[in-house]
Amino acid sequence: MNQKFVKTIIYSLIALIVLLLISLLGISVGAENIPLSTVIKTLFNIENSQLYEDIIINLRLPRVILGFAVGGALSISGLLLQGIFRNPLVEPFTIGISGGASVGISLLTLLNLENIIGFLSLPVSGFLGAILIILLVYKLGIKNNTFRITNILLIGVMISFISSSLVMFIMAISKSKDINTILFWLMGSLEESNLKLILITLFISIFGLIIAFVLSRKLNLFSLGEEEAKSLGLNVERIKRLVYLTASVLTGFCVAVSGVISFVGLIIPHFMRILLGKDNRLLVITSYLIGGAFLILSDTLARTVIAPLQLPVGVITGLIGGISFIYLLNRKNVNIFG
Amino acid sequence: MEQIISIEDLSFKYNSRQILDSITFEVFEGAFYGVIGPNGAGKTTLLKNIMKLLTSSKGEIYINGSPLSNFTIPELSQKISYLKQEPLASDMEVFEYILMGRSPYMKNFQLYESKQDHDIAEKYIELLELEELVGKKLHELSGGEKQLVQLARNLTQETPIMLIDEPTSHLDISHQIQILNILHDINKEMNKTILLVLHDLNMAGEYCDQILLLKQGQVYCEGKPEEVLTYQNIEDTFDTWVIVKENPLSGKPYIIPVTRKMKKDNIEDV
Numbered sequence: 001m002n003q004k005f006v007k008t009i010i011y012s013l014i015a016l017i018v019l020l021l022i023s024l025l026g027i028s029v030g031a032e033n034i035p036l037s038t039v040i041k042t043l044f045n046i047e048n049s050q051l052y053e054d055i056i057i058n059l060r061l062p063r064v065i066l067g068f069a070v071g072g073a074l075s076i077s078g079l080l081l082q083g084i085f086r087n088p089l090v091e092p093f094t095i096g097i098s099g100g101a102s103v104g105i106s107l108l109t110l111l112n113l114e115n116i117i118g119f120l121s122l123p124v125s126g127f128l129g130a131i132l133i134i135l136l137v138y139k140l141g142i143k144n145n146t147f148r149i150t151n152i153l154l155i156g157v158m159i160s161f162i163s164s165s166l167v168m169f170i171m172a173i174s175k176s177k178d179i180n181t182i183l184f185w186l187m188g189s190l191e192e193s194n195l196k197l198i199l200i201t202l203f204i205s206i207f208g209l210i211i212a213f214v215l216s217r218k219l220n221l222f223s224l225g226e227e228e229a230k231s232l233g234l235n236v237e238r239i240k241r242l243v244y245l246t247a248s249v250l251t252g253f254c255v256a257v258s259g260v261i262s263f264v265g266l267i268i269p270h271f272m273r274i275l276l277g278k279d280n281r282l283l284v285i286t287s288y289l290i291g292g293a294f295l296i297l298s299d300t301l302a303r304t305v306i307a308p309l310q311l312p313v314g315v316i317t318g319l320i321g322g323i324s325f326i327y328l329l330n331r332k333n334v335n336i337f338g
Numbered sequence: 339m340e341q342i343i344s345i346e347d348l349s350f351k352y353n354s355r356q357i358l359d360s361i362t363f364e365v366f367e368g369a370f371y372g373v374i375g376p377n378g379a380g381k382t383t384l385l386k387n388i389m390k391l392l393t394s395s396k397g398e399i400y401i402n403g404s405p406l407s408n409f410t411i412p413e414l415s416q417k418i419s420y421l422k423q424e425p426l427a428s429d430m431e432v433f434e435y436i437l438m439g440r441s442p443y444m445k446n447f448q449l450y451e452s453k454q455d456h457d458i459a460e461k462y463i464e465l466l467e468l469e470e471l472v473g474k475k476l477h478e479l480s481g482g483e484k485q486l487v488q489l490a491r492n493l494t495q496e497t498p499i500m501l502i503d504e505p506t507s508h509l510d511i512s513h514q515i516q517i518l519n520i521l522h523d524i525n526k527e528m529n530k531t532i533l534l535v536l537h538d539l540n541m542a543g544e545y546c547d548q549i550l551l552l553k554q555g556q557v558y559c560e561g562k563p564e565e566v567l568t569y570q571n572i573e574d575t576f577d578t579w580v581i582v583k584e585n586p587l588s589g590k591p592y593i594i595p596v597t598r599k600m601k602k603d604n605i606e607d608v
Contacts, residue, residue, distance in 0.1 A: 223428060
């Protein structure tokens with residue numbers, strides 16, 4: 001069997017174990033601490049206690065699943081985008097997608113459309129806003145049949161600025177109750193009560209993982225530059241578009257469901273690159289699993305640090321992600337993208 | 339001998355600047371074909387057009403008699419390999435990089451190279467005696483080593499045509515000769531057609547069977563080294579004075595540049 005394939009499987013299994021352990025921790029810790037043994041027994045339906053079952057099955061498990069789906073999706077979106085942009089600072093939110101979603105949500109709140117559209121109005125309007133921006137950037141990025149990566153980046157950054165201005169404008173003319181709704185959403189959270197929506201997110205996230213894995217070898221060729229990749233038989237234009245659309249639709253969906261959770265898509269791919277090298281075939285699955293684990297861990301901390309108050313999860317991802325990243329970077333003295 | 343590349347009336351514009359202007363020439367199978375000319379004459383642009391990295395505004399390129407537009411990107415990369423001028427700047431491992439030469443042959447959903455792909459890569463690593471380099475990172479290599487590794491990657495691609503852009507430009511004289519000797523052997527022993535851009539006119543004269551001299555995007559002249567490398571042609575295209583002698587060992591043309599001081603001192607002799 002191919003050595004690299006075996007390596008991918010081994011590291012993916014290790015990442016999976018990390019994910020499972022952190023998930024168990026995430027279910028067990030909270031305002032009410034539940035012993036791990038009880039968690040396992042309840043999950044596997046060996047022992048039933050009505051109180052714990054309610055907390056575990058109805059409250060914490062869905063949250064862990066959402067954390068996994070969103071964390072994984074954001075990580076591979078970052079990995080894909082850093083691959084085609086060949087720029088270490090790109091993350092899913094630098095290309096304007098969250099901006100579009102924020103404007104969508106703010107407009108919805110301002111115009112008070114929630115009551116008209118119904119219970120899924122927040123994610124739906126967020127996703128519509130994101131899709132609008134994705135298509136706009138995509139359209140603006142193509143000239144002479146070439147998908148111009150540098151332009152996409154600049155356009156995306158500009159759109160982020162424009163949308164944050166729009167959001168501030170909307171907030172300035174909103175009622176304070178609405179401002180709270182917008183702010184809460186902007187800060188990102190894994191609190192989502194609709195189980196169906198969580199399962200759809202999980203499904204889309206895993207679908208994204210499969211596409212990313214299939215694209216991973218081609219993404220390796222990109223690291224040689226577009227010309228050399230093309231001379232090695234890669235349909236560069238097609239791959240760029242496919243990667244951009246996959247990553248941005250994944251991100252758009254995540255933002256729509258859980259708000260803006262930044263840093264995951266930036267830090268996790270780098271973190272994994274420092275640990276495992278640059279073969280995207282190895283990085284896709286491991287980044288996905290570790291990204292999921294990281295978001296679950298961050299959310300667990302956000303729920304417990306100053307319980308019963310809950311911090312926005314973005315605060316934690318930014319803090320522990322950023323600090324541990326700088327530490328690792330210095331310790332191994334590595335060059336991320338040289 | 340069959341024409342393997344034929345170029346008819348090729349023109350290429352970058353914005354409004356005409357880089358290539360009605361270029362027509364043919365390369366026969368198994369040729370060691372050199373392209374020379376001053377900086378900005380369009381040599382690299384010509385290679386990139388053949389590799390479909392740039393698209394011409396006028397004219398046609400034929401590979402084995404079929405127009406370039408008939409080839410898909412993977413098909414073309416099984417016919418032609420391209421060694422770029424810029425040196426490698428990546429921290430990929432040498433073996434991984436050389437193995438990438440197999441990607442034109444890999445299926446869309448194939449993620450890992452087969453045993454056969456590994457064997458082919460190892461064959462060329464052995465041929466170029468790069469065994470000691472395989473575990474290193476690309477950016478740890480010296481200029482000459484980088485060039486050899488790039489060459490091994492191109493050979494792993496197993497294409498009948500190799501386009502090579504200034505393989506010797508950053509190298510000292512012994513590495514220049516090493517690279518050109520290897521290319522010469524590849525050309526003769528594996529019957530590969532090599533189209534290469536060279537800056538060093540003496541090396542071009544020594545190694546190439548056929549030379550194309552470009553000036554401002556046009557073909558100035560084409561032919562055997564002794565037909566192309568005359569002092570008149572070189573002065574007209576490079577705008578500099580030279581003396582052309584015969585190399586006593588090979589009988590090929592040998593070019594000596596004339597400096598301003600030499601001109602002043604010996605003006606009547608030249």
